[in-house]
Amino acid sequence: MFNSISSKKVYEQVIEQIQQRILNGELKKGDKLPSERELSEQMDVSRTSIREGIRVLETMGVIDSKQGEGNFICSNIDKSLIEPLSMIFKLNDGTWKDILELREVFELQIVKLAALRATEKDCMELKSIIDEMRKETEIPYNKKIVVLLDQKFHNKLVSISKNYLIESFFLMSSKLFENFIEDARDKIISKYWSKEILFEKHNAIYEAIRDKNPDLAYEKMKEHMEIIGKSYMEATLFEDC
Amino acid sequence: MFNSISSKKVYEQVIEQIQQRILNGELKKGDKLPSERELSEQMDVSRTSIREGIRVLETMGVIDSKQGEGNFICSNIDKSLIEPLSMIFKLNDGTWKDILELREVFELQIVKLAALRATEKDCMELKSIIDEMRKETEIPYNKKIVVLLDQKFHNKLVSISKNYLIESFFLMSSKLFENFIEDARDKIISKYWSKEILFEKHNAIYEAIRDKNPDLAYEKMKEHMEIIGKSYMEATLFEDC
Structure with a gap:
């Protein structure tokens, strides 16, 4: 039997990329993420998928999404x-x-x-x-x-x-x-x-x-x-x- | 000073509605959610907001989203x-x-x-x-x-x-x-x-x-x-x- 090459949804791959940069220390508390448009270009996926990924990270308490200002790395376990x-x-x-x-x-x-x-x-x-x-x-x-x-x-x-x-x-x-x-x-x-x-x-x-x-x-x-x-x-x- | 009436984002309100039904026992493990179109009509919000809310719940391990079949309540704390x-x-x-x-x-x-x-x-x-x-x-x-x-x-x-x-x-x-x-x-x-x-x-x-x-x-x-x-x-x- 063959293994599935990638059963991950696009927004999950977006999360993984951001997560990876947090885990390897590239992204730190307080850092601002590139805009959703830029992220969508860099990752070559739709802005919808970027937004879905960011919503998830926001609800996890890892991203603080400030209207008009952008998305910032935070950490709020509560x-x-x-x-x-x-x-x-x-x-x-x-x-x-x-x-x-x-x-x-x-x-x-x-x-x-x-x-x-x-x-x-x-x-x-x-x-x-x-x-x-x-x-x-x-x-x-x-x-x-x-x-x-x-x-x-x-x-x-x-x-x-x-x-x-x-x-x-x-x-x-x-x-x-x-x-x-x-x-x-x-x-x-x-x-x-x-x-x-x-x-x-x-x-x-x-x-x-x-x-x-x-x-x-x-x-x-x-x-x-x-x-x-x-x-x-x-x-x-x-x-x- | 007045209190803000609702600073909650739309997708957060979608999550809250689903969460409420889980907490009061209306939605149980294995239950199928209405389609995204139906949810969008019932809650009177965009399908994008519905999808964002569902993505979050999926990543939390509370919804299992099966392609072609729909969204099911599950519980996977891991x-x-x-x-x-x-x-x-x-x-x-x-x-x-x-x-x-x-x-x-x-x-x-x-x-x-x-x-x-x-x-x-x-x-x-x-x-x-x-x-x-x-x-x-x-x-x-x-x-x-x-x-x-x-x-x-x-x-x-x-x-x-x-x-x-x-x-x-x-x-x-x-x-x-x-x-x-x-x-x-x-x-x-x-x-x-x-x-x-x-x-x-x-x-x-x-x-x-x-x-x-x-x-x-x-x-x-x-x-x-x-x-x-x-x-x-x-x-x-x-x-x-």
Whole structure:
């Protein structure tokens, strides 16, 4: 049997050419691409195919198409990956357990890296979130603020891990979390909000990071994640009744 | 100040409409989309915009466009995510340490899940890879076979974890690993191949999974990952001299 010589569509070949120049370093962040007319002449393909290729790269977060100015190389992993993941999750009949497990994969390692890499400034920023959490336990709690503080804490942790790949993957998983378990924090906090569960667990994680103790940070995060899984399951079961 | 009413491009609105129907479950895997002409009439936009939107969804792995047959909903996370990640990695001047750390994030949790979920059949399949590894230690080793067995072992582990989201994310990280540290396995195996490092470490992981001991499996994987990180660093340093 013979191999097909090229089953690639024209716009895919356009993408490949641009991709190749990014991967070999010829095209860098901020660079402006030649105009669509020039690209069409250089690659000897229709402007429609050029435009289709550029649209794809734009949606992937690799090209920023500014009206009247042209197409620029950028890199925005958030824009690029979130939506396909949500669709693929839905098309595969994913469950909230899949998402919680994925989240745990990240949180547990992030907290270890954070304990190894937190600077004094990082610790102070983390502490200020913790202080706000403590305040919330002393007054009738405001759910919106608590949800926001929770998010802030976990996002701060990943930025302290200082690995932008892990941060990017974590942000993808967070979007899935927000899109499909959007009311997760809400439900858990409504039903299980208490000093122990939220303030004390987060504070224990913060203290382990401040003390540069990755194993303890891991243990504390694990306890926190176990409570979240259990609480979400109970909150959901409760609702189903 | 007023808010912009719609700064979205037409093709982005086309994507959003299709995406919405996937997310609310109206469109399922295998469903055929209306023809481009029909879509253009229904959405009241040009066929060019319809085609641009469909191209994007095709490259994301959500639509399979079969010539002469039409556009079908599919879900292929591999196709969808690998290439943008590679480009974004390159554009952000990522390093091999970022990738190895990301990989560790997955491997460590995967092995715990695998220890909890491995069926007898899974264990037998894992054991047959281990048996092949053992054989390789008894004869002059064939690098290609060893590299392949190593890949097979790690891919089998993630499938045993039985969470397709984690599997998808792991596959994305594997592609980064292969694209940017493509010679990593090769280098490490050439320089550090020995019974202890490769066969015995993998065997210890296998035994922990067979014995349904997630904490031991985690410890053994951690040791394995530490050797890989150290070996890759040494192999690379050595080469730089």
